[in-house]
Amino acid sequence: GLSVHGQYRLCSDDTLFAMPETGIGFFPDVGGSWFLPRMENHVGYYLALTGRRLNSMETYTTGLATHYIALGQIPRCLERFMFTEDLSAAGIESVLDEYCEAPNVEDCGEDEVLPHIDAIERCFKQPSIKDIRTALMEETGEHRQWAQHTVAMMDRASPTSLAVTLEQLNRGASLETLQQCLEMELCISRRFMAGGDFFEGIRAMLIDKDMEPRWEQAPTHDQVLEYFAPLPEGEGTLMDV
Structure with a gap:
């Protein structure tokens, strides 16, 4: 959620992180357009x-x-924080560094991202969903099974969500502030909540739980751009962040 924008972001043995919104016909909100395109190697x-x-x-x-x-x-x-008097950035970092350690495989699981980092960069830097999918299908050798599984995950998502999300991340990469990204996401969210795949995703995944959403066909480029058009005056503004 929004905590990913914090200066200090803690994880522990049982931490899980995901941005699963395309699987319910939505898009990575809560500032996803700010931090996601800024991760290295197109991760x-x-x-x-x-x-x-x-x-x-x-x-x-x-x-x-x-x-x-x-x-x-x-x-x-936590107890150490309760009794520390120095809550400056340096003081906070000092406490965190005191308890921070390198994660281990037994408690935290295998890292299955790093072994495929070159393939992730190679495939997900492509300019369209079609090109990303093609690049994945062309992966061979040690990356082949990973690539096939990745294609399968994308195939379960809403085609509209995928296309809008790719455009969102590309735009977010060039925006200068988190505020600008959130303003863009407000426009996108209003368009998704007008109906279509978002309603169907909620039905299939959260209400009926049949896990078989009937997605609309992939949008044209012009239809994707409609999600980013400015909202009519008075339809919603953000407070300063």
Whole structure:
């Protein structure tokens, strides 16, 4: 959620991170257009377009978390904060560094992102969903099985959500502030909530739970651009952030 924009982002043994919105016919909101395109090697694009869940090891190694603190150390860390008098940035970092350690595979799981980082960069830098999918299908050798699984994850998502999300991330990469990204996301969210795949995704995944959404066909480029058109005056504004 919004905590990903914080200066200090903690993960522990049982941490899971995901941006699964394309799987319910929506898009990565809460400032996803700010932090996702700024992740190295197009990993943010990979997460946004597949909805893949990261374990705590992957959350840490991708930079989404700034500190890993073992589950058993969290009560001690919280107690330390309760009695510290220095709540400056340096003081906070000092406490976190005291309890922070390198995550281990036994407690946090394998890192299955790093072994495919070159393939992620190669495939998810492509300019369209079609090109991304083609690049994935062309992967061979050690990346082949991973690529096939990635295509399968994308195929379960809303085609509209995928196309809008790709445009969202590309635009977000060039915006200068989180505020601008949130303003763009307000426009996008209003268009999604007008109906279509978002309603169908909620029905299939959260209400009826048949897990078989009947998505609309992939949108044209002009239809994608409609999601980013300015809202009519008076339809919604953001407070300063």
